[in-house]
Amino acid sequence: MQKIILLSREMDRDTLLLLEERGLIRLLRPPAELYRYRENGSRVEEIYSSAPRFGTHKLICVVLNTQEIILNVHPDNEDFILLSADHLIFKPLYLVLALHKYKSLKRKIEDRQLSEKDFIALRLRYNQPLTSVFTLLKDTVHAEVTPKGRGRPPIFFVTEPSKLISYSLNLKGYKLFIEHK
Numbered sequence: 594m595q596k597i598i599l600l601s602r603e604m605d606r607d608t609l610l611l612l613e614e615r616g617l618i619r620l621l622r623p624p625a626e627l628y629r630y631r632e633n634g635s636r637v638e639e640i641y642s643s644a645p646r647f648g649t650h651k652l653i654c655v656v657l658n659t660q661e662i663i664l665n666v667h668p669d670n671e672d673f674i675l676l677s678a679d680h681l682i683f684k685p686l687y688l689v690l691a692l693h694k695y696k697s698l699k700r701k702i703e704d705r706q707l708s709e710k711d712f713i714a715l716r717l718r719y720n721q722p723l724t725s726v727f728t729l730l731k732d733t734v735h736a737e738v739t740p741k742g743r744g745r746p747p748i749f750f751v752t753e754p755s756k757l758i759s760y761s762l763n764l765k766g767y768k769l770f771i772e773h774k
Contacts, residue, residue, distance in 0.1 A: 619641075623638075623654045624654060627654060627748050631746065633659060634659050635656060635658065635659055638654045642755045652751075653750065654749075655749055655751060659738055660740060662736045664736050665734070665736065665761050667731060667732075668731055669754050670730050671751050671753035672751065673729060673751055674726050675718065676720055684742070684746060686738075686739055687715060687716055689737075691712055692711055695732040695762075696732070702762075707767050740773050
């Protein structure tokens, strides 16, 4: 038997770029066209979707430039990944969460019992080990928004089932706003 001895080396940017260039890995970074996005609203680019025969999930990249809080809900989990390898400065990104699951919140809407105590608005943070990667569990009512004004719209990643559907929630006369600090 002939031995092949491998010398270990630290993982660094240049090595990762070489591996990516050779088609062996894909770095987690937004597609170039999302950096140029400035319109109102949001845009989603699918990075990849797994083959159904192996189980299905997809990785998407989202750029967001909307101030209107439109609550939605999904029947399965999704993972948020708030990493910025380029360390760009984005406008603040807020995640608005209902503090009740979909059915309970819908009942509160029907009974005209909603208040600020039923929601939380979180300013999300990038590149933080504890808070930058998390799973949003199924039936959690949520919305992502950013304040109006100048600045680069926030970009983030989401992994989710490849056929995940989304339902908008009709607030029936209620409208949510965030007071930015």
